[in-house]
Amino acid sequence: MPTETQPASEDSQGDVIRESQDRFVNAWGKMASSWGIPRTMAEIHALLYICGDPVNTDEVMERLQISRGNTSMSLRALIDWGLVSRVHKRGDRKEYFETEQDVWKLFRTILRERKKREIDPILVSLHEIRDLTGRAEVSSEAGRAIAAHNRRLDDMLEFIEMVDGLAERFISPQGRGLKLAAKMLSKVS
Amino acid sequence: MPTETQPASEDSQGDVIRESQDRFVNAWGKMASSWGIPRTMAEIHALLYICGDPVNTDEVMERLQISRGNTSMSLRALIDWGLVSRVHKRGDRKEYFETEQDVWKLFRTILRERKKREIDPILVSLHEIRDLTGRAEVSSEAGRAIAAHNRRLDDMLEFIEMVDGLAERFISPQGRGLKLAAKMLSKVS
DNA sequence: CGGCATCTTCAGAAGATTCTGAAACTTCCG
DNA sequence: CGGAAGTTTCAGAATCTTCTGAAGATGCCG
Numbered sequence: 001m002p003t004e005t006q007p008a009s010e011d012s013q014g015d016v017i018r019e020s021q022d023r024f025v026n027a028w029g030k031m032a033s034s035w036g037i038p039r040t041m042a043e044i045h046a047l048l049y050i051c052g053d054p055v056n057t058d059e060v061m062e063r064l065q066i067s068r069g070n071t072s073m074s075l076r077a078l079i080d081w082g083l084v085s086r087v088h089k090r091g092d093r094k095e096y097f098e099t100e101q102d103v104w105k106l107f108r109t110i111l112r113e114r115k116k117r118e119i120d121p122i123l124v125s126l127h128e129i130r131d132l133t134g135r136a137e138v139s140s141e142a143g144r145a146i147a148a149h150n151r152r153l154d155d156m157l158e159f160i161e162m163v164d165g166l167a168e169r170f171i172s173p174q175g176r177g178l179k180l181a182a183k184m185l186s187k188v189s
Numbered sequence: 190m191p192t193e194t195q196p197a198s199e200d201s202q203g204d205v206i207r208e209s210q211d212r213f214v215n216a217w218g219k220m221a222s223s224w225g226i227p228r229t230m231a232e233i234h235a236l237l238y239i240c241g242d243p244v245n246t247d248e249v250m251e252r253l254q255i256s257r258g259n260t261s262m263s264l265r266a267l268i269d270w271g272l273v274s275r276v277h278k279r280g281d282r283k284e285y286f287e288t289e290q291d292v293w294k295l296f297r298t299i300l301r302e303r304k305k306r307e308i309d310p311i312l313v314s315l316h317e318i319r320d321l322t323g324r325a326e327v328s329s330e331a332g333r334a335i336a337a338h339n340r341r342l343d344d345m346l347e348f349i350e351m352v353d354g355l356a357e358r359f360i361s362p363q364g365r366g367l368k369l370a371a372k373m374l375s376k377v378s
Numbered sequence: 379c380g381g382c383a384t385c386t387t388c389a390g391a392a393g394a395t396t397c398t399g400a401a402a403c404t405t406c407c408g
Numbered sequence: 409c410g411g412a413a414g415t416t417t418c419a420g421a422a423t424c425t426t427c428t429g430a431a432g433a434t435g436c437c438g
Contacts, residue, residue, distance in 0.1 A: 017338050020321050024342065027314040034307050036225035038396070050341055057415080067398045072416055093406070093413060101341070103348040118223050125216040132209050149206050152239055152290070153213065159292040166374050184373050185355050227426065246385075256428045261386055282383060282436070 021050045025064070040066055041074040045083055045099060049106075054087040054096035081113050108178045112171045119164055126157050210239045214253070229255055230263040234272055234288060238295070243276040243285035270302050297367045301360045308353055315346050 025046040032042030043064055048055055055063075060071050075097055078084035083106065087096040100106050130153050136146035170181040214235040221231030232253055237244055244252075249260050264286055267273035272295065276285040289295050319342050325335035359370040 016322060017335060020318055020338065020342075023314070023318045023321075027311055027318065031307060031311045034225050036223050040396080049345075050338070052337060052341060068415085069399065069417075070397050073397090076416085095415080101344075103344045107348065118220055122216055122220045125212070129209055129212045129216065132212075133205060146206060148241060149209065149239070152241060153209075155290075155292045156238075159296065162371060162375075166371065170374070181374055182351060182355065184376075185359070185370055186351075187373075229426080257385080258387075258429065259427050262427090265386085284385080 021047070022063075024050045038074065038077075040064065040070055041077050044071070044074050045078055048084060048097055048099040049101070052101065054089070054098040056092075056094040056096045058094070060097075082109050104177075104179050108171050111167065111178070112173075115164065115167050115171065119160065119167070123157075123160055123164060126153065126160065129153065130157060210236070211252075213239050227263065227266075229253065229259055230266050233260070233263050234267055237273060237286055237288040238290070241290065243278070243287040245281075245283040245285045247283070249286075271298050293366075293368050297360050300356065300367070301362075304353065304356050304360065308349065308356070312346075312349055312353060315342065315349065318342065319346060 025043050028046035029039045029043040033039040044060055047060060047063055057068065057071050057075070060066075060075075061068055064071075075084060078097075078099075079086070084097050084099045087098050089096055100109070130150070133146055133150055133153075136150055137143040138147050166181075170176055170178055214232050217235035218228045218232040222228040233249055236249060236252055246257065246260050246264070249255075249264070250257055253260075264273060267286075267288070268275070273286050273288045276287050278285055289298070319339070322335055322339055322342075325339055326332040327336050355370075359365055359367055
């Protein structure tokens with residue numbers, strides 16, 4: 001960010017970028033929080049994305065007006081998600097952070113992580129629940145009730161397993177890639 | 190729910206179903222809240238799904254141990270989402286509620302609603318933001334900075350628009366249906 | 379119309395989540 | 409080793425979300 005080396009006329013240009021960045025960060029934070037992702041975590045990620053260059057903790061704090069503690073914790077969470085990496089600059093003891101600039105890779109990582117955290121666990125639970133009621137005899141009234149109940153569980157299980165399986169193929173690191181999935185879908189008449 | 194008319198031996202069967210239902214409702218509520226959906230709203234929906242038959246307000250309150258107010262508000266939200274419908278029973282002034290039993294239709298509705306509420310608005314915001322910085326000349330240092338910034342916004346916009354467009358085709362009421370999308374994807378070698 | 383059954387609303391309470399700030403820790407350097 | 413720069417942690421504070429309960433609305437029926 002070479003602000004001092006710019007002529008005065010370009011300061012206003014810088015302001016436009018800055019405002020654009022701020023708005024982007026805001027919009028992103030708002031959306032993320034409606035998807036159950038902590039707002040500041042998403043805002044930091046948006047800031048790193050939209051700035052492009054590595055940013056350090058103090059810059060994040062200043063831009064987003066958040067505490068050092070929050071910044072540190074959120075950055076760690078982003079690193080755990082695999083979305084952000086640490087960068088070191090020569091002659092600067094501060095740590096800098098940057099994020100993937102390829103949007104496809106970014107979303108692939110996000111989807112993979114959400115699958116791991118929110119889909120896989122519920123599959124485990126649903127299987128446990130399904131095992132409670134085994135196979136039902138349809139000869140009695142009660143047996144038919146259990147059979148109907150099992151059918152509902154099985155329908156749900158089958159659906160989620162299908163989503164899980166497709167996700168596995170398209171978002172796992174060794175998978176075919178999100179872009180291919182999108183291409184396939186867009187070809188359907 | 191014919192509990193009184195059943196022989197004693199079937200009560201224990203009923204207990205198994207009941208426990209299974211409770212666990213299902215719990216698991217579902219937990220998952221939903223990690224996706225930014227109010228827990229009780231999801232729990233009510235899960236209860237209606239897993240019970241199959243229409244359920245009235247008092248039964249919901251009793252099963253989930255929640256207040257009448259909460260039940261009423263959450264049911265209204267579910268109706269607004271298009272996930273639940275009111276049913277009237279002859280000779281009973283109470284209102285009953287039921288939900289779609291076809292899991293594919295269910296998720297189609299959920300996806301459609303989320304797109305409308307969370308994807309479409311951010312597309313509007315991103316377009317507004319993008320319009321702030323127009324087309325950049327790459328002849329100056331500042332111009333190049335704006336161009337790089339615009340490229341980032343455009344990448345993001347392009348990605349989200351693609352997702353939006355595909356969603357439109359597969360989840361809209363007149364669309365080709367979720368099932369077709371899944372079939373296409375599963376065919377990729 | 380009066381009275382009863384049911385449903386809705388919303389202000390404030392309860393609960394959950396996120397954020398802060400200061401202390402503790404780590405690392406680097408002379 | 410001493411200490412400065414930078415980072416992490418976490419208990420409590422602030423904030424945001426969700427839930428309750430009671431008052432009021434609605435509507436049905438004799």
